[in-house]
Every structure is written in C-alpha cells, then in structure tokens.
Amino acid sequence: MAQPPVLIRQDEVEGLLHYKDLIPRLEVALGKFSKLDSAEVIQPVRTTVPLQKYNGFLGLMPAYLVHEDILCTKLVCFYKRESGSTLPSTQATVLLFDPEYGNVKAVMDGEVITAKRTAAVSAISAKLLMPAKSEVLTILGAGHQALSHYNVFTETFSFKEVRVWSRRKETAERFAQSTQGHVTVWESVEEAVNGADVIVTVTGASEPVLFGQWVKPGAHVAAVGACRPDWRELDDVLMRQAEVYVDSREGAVAESGDIILSGAKVFAELGEVLNGTRPALREKTTVFKSLGMGIQDAVSAKLVFEQWKNKH
Numbered sequence: 001m002a003q004p005p006v007l008i009r010q011d012e013v014e015g016l017l018h019y020k021d022l023i024p025r026l027e028v029a030l031g032k033f034s035k036l037d038s039a040e041v042i043q044p045v046r047t048t049v050p051l052q053k054y055n056g057f058l059g060l061m062p063a064y065l066v067h068e069d070i071l072c073t074k075l076v077c078f079y080k081r082e083s084g085s086t087l088p089s090t091q092a093t094v095l096l097f098d099p100e101y102g103n104v105k106a107v108m109d110g111e112v113i114t115a116k117r118t119a120a121v122s123a124i125s126a127k128l129l130m131p132a133k134s135e136v137l138t139i140l141g142a143g144h145q146a147l148s149h150y151n152v153f154t155e156t157f158s159f160k161e162v163r164v165w166s167r168r169k170e171t172a173e174r175f176a177q178s179t180q181g182h183v184t185v186w187e188s189v190e191e192a193v194n195g196a197d198v199i200v201t202v203t204g205a206s207e208p209v210l211f212g213q214w215v216k217p218g219a220h221v222a223a224v225g226a227c228r229p230d231w232r233e234l235d236d237v238l239m240r241q242a243e244v245y246v247d248s249r250e251g252a253v254a255e256s257g258d259i260i261l262s263g264a265k266v267f268a269e270l271g272e273v274l275n276g277t278r279p280a281l282r283e284k285t286t287v288f289k290s291l292g293m294g295i296q297d298a299v300s301a302k303l304v305f306e307q308w309k310n311k312h
C-alpha cells in the first residue's frame with residue numbers, strides 16, 4: 001500500500017529551495033520543453049477556472065517529465081486585487097506524484113515555489129538577453145515576485161543601481177527597507193526606467209504600466225504579470241519594437257494580453273535559445289514574456305522533495 005503523502009510547509013520549502021540548484025535544472029527543463037518532443041515533456045496549456053465573484057482564477061498546471069519520471073501538478077489561485085487590499089494575489093499548492101503507482105508522494109506549499117521558480121526563469125532570460133554591460137535594474141511592482149526577483153537578480157548579477165516603483169509609494173518604501181542591499185524608490189515609472197538596462201515588471205496591472213517610449217534601446221524587459229488574454233503590463237509600442245521571447249509559444253498565444261492584443265510576433269522560446277536553435281539578440285530591445293509553466297513547478301517540487309528526504 002502507498003504511504004500517505006508528506007506535507008512540506010512554506011518555511012521548509014523556503015529553506016530547501018536554492019537558486020544555485022534550481023537554475024541549472026530549469027535550464028535543462030526549458031531546453032527539453034522547446035524540443036517539442038512529447039516523449040520527453042508533457043505539459044498542456046494551463047486550464048483556468050474563472051472565479052468571477054472574486055475577480056480571480058483557479059489555474060491547474062499538470063506536467064510530466066518522462067525521462068526524470070516527475071509527475072506533478074500545481075493548483076494556483078490568482079486574483080486582481082484593488083489597491084490597498086490585504087488579501088493575497090496568489091495562493092498555490094503543489095502535488096508531487098509517484099507516476100507508477102499514482103499516489104501523491106508530497107503536498108507542498110506552492111507560494112515559495114511560484115515566487116522562486118518564476119524569478120529564476122526571469123534570471124535565465126536576463127542572462128541570455130540583457131545588454132552585456134548592464135548596470136541599472138528597475139523593478140516595477142513591490143510584492144512577492146518583486147522580492148524574489150530582487151533576490152535572484154542581485155545574487156546572480158552585479159548591478160550598480162537597483163530601483164523600485166510601485167503604484168503606492170509607501171509599498172515601494174517598505175520594499176526598499178526589506179531588501180539586503182540599497183534600493184532607490186521612484187515616484188513615476190517613466191523616471192524609474194530612464195536609462196535602465198534591465199526592467200522587471202511584476203505588477204497586478206491589467207492596463208499597460210510600461211511604455212516603449214521610456215525604454216532605452218537595447219534594454220531587456222522581463223514581463224511577469226498580466227497572465228490573462230485581456231490583461232496588459234506593456235504597451236503596443238514596446239511589444240512591437242522589441243524582440244519577444246516567451247517560456248511557451250502555445251501558452252503565450254493563449255494567455256498573454258501583451259502578445260495577443262498588440263499583435264506582436266513571438267521570436268523564440270527561452271528553451272530554443274538554450275538549445276542553440278534560435279539566437280539571443282542581446283543588442284536589441286528584448287521582452288521576455290513569462291506566463292509560468294507546470295514543468296517549472298515540477299522540477300522545483302522534485303528538488304524540494306529530494307532535499308526534504310535528505311533531512312528525514
């Protein structure tokens with residue numbers, strides 16, 4: 001008989017999941033995904049159930065990595081929150097299965113996994129696409145993803161200056177006080193992104209907050225919010241002037257308002273760049289449109305479970 005699942009709490013996941021282990025595994029998984037070989041990676045586009053009454057969605061994100069034998073699904077609720085709301089905008093649980101027997105081996109917190117794997121994938125995009133000499137990082141938004149992005153970007157790269165903007169100045173100030181290193185707070189997006197080499201958009205916006213006319217030519221933008229077909233973070237000018245990279249083409253044309261509504265063409269998946277089948281156009285203005293994928297949760301969950309077993 002199968003053992004009952006172990007429960008891995010948020011504080012445990014926090015202590016077990018490290019970027020230095022996660023990033024190489026995500027790179028391998030992204031590369032395999034982009035080979036479009038269903039004998040290797042099976043990941044349907046996220047199914048979403050609207051929660052109209054609460055302005056949110058339940059997303060179901062199953063994935064099976066055949067060679068590594070990782071079967072996993074994340075269940076994630078995400079919401080559009082009003083300014084000043086104290087309710088969380090993302091809540092997630094990850095289930096890791098025994099693919100042969102069919103039982104759930106582990107139920108784990110999905111919020112830390114979501115925050116860290118999303119930021120790690122953005123860091124991979126920046127490693128591939130940001131200007132060779134990148135000195136200024138701007139983060140738009142000051143929530144959970146802003147902090148995980150700050151952590152991995154400052155751990156992985158050496159920026160001379162890190163800036164933050166949020167729609168409420170006090171939130172940005174609180175964010176700047178919570179970070180390890182110095183972060184400057186800006187009152188307007190236009191000023192915050194002026195001259196920035198790398199811009200991370202991690203807002204709950206459904207209308208554009210970042211406009212192409214403000215973005216330095218050659219800059220790299222990691223666009224993480226706006227994960228619905230009618231939500232935007234970036235304007236048409238930026239989407240059309242940039243080379244657009246995505247995690248999944250299939251996901252992007254189904255879910256990204258920035259891509260669908262601007263009519264921008266997808267140039268490549270990050271996995272194609274990692275595989276060497278599409279180029280990294282570092283000298284051009286680039287946008288990485290992130291939507292999040294089940295395989296990213298699956299490799300994270302496997303890593304957490306391995307580390308957890310080492311300790312028990």
Ligand SMILES: NC(=O)C1=CN([C@@H]2O[C@H](COP(=O)(O)OP(=O)(O)OC[C@H]3O[C@@H](n4cnc5c(N)ncnc54)[C@H](O)[C@@H]3O)[C@@H](O)[C@H]2O)C=CC1
Binds near residue numbers: 114171203204223
């Ligand atoms: N691409 C991916 O894989 C993932 C994307 N997300 C998305 O990333 C975004 C940020 O997520 P979290 O940091 O967890 O949320 P959060 O609620 O912790 O932070 C959101 C930030 O955006 C700001 N914001 C909210 N509405 C805004 C608006 N209309 N205009 C400007 N700023 C606004 C808030 O003030 C806050 O600073 C969300 O859109 C979420 O759905 C979340 C998880 C994974």
Ligand SMILES: O=C([O-])C1=[NH+]CCC1
Binds near residue numbers: 076090114291
């Ligand atoms: O990949 C993910 O977990 C999510 N993408 C958008 C909201 C949650």
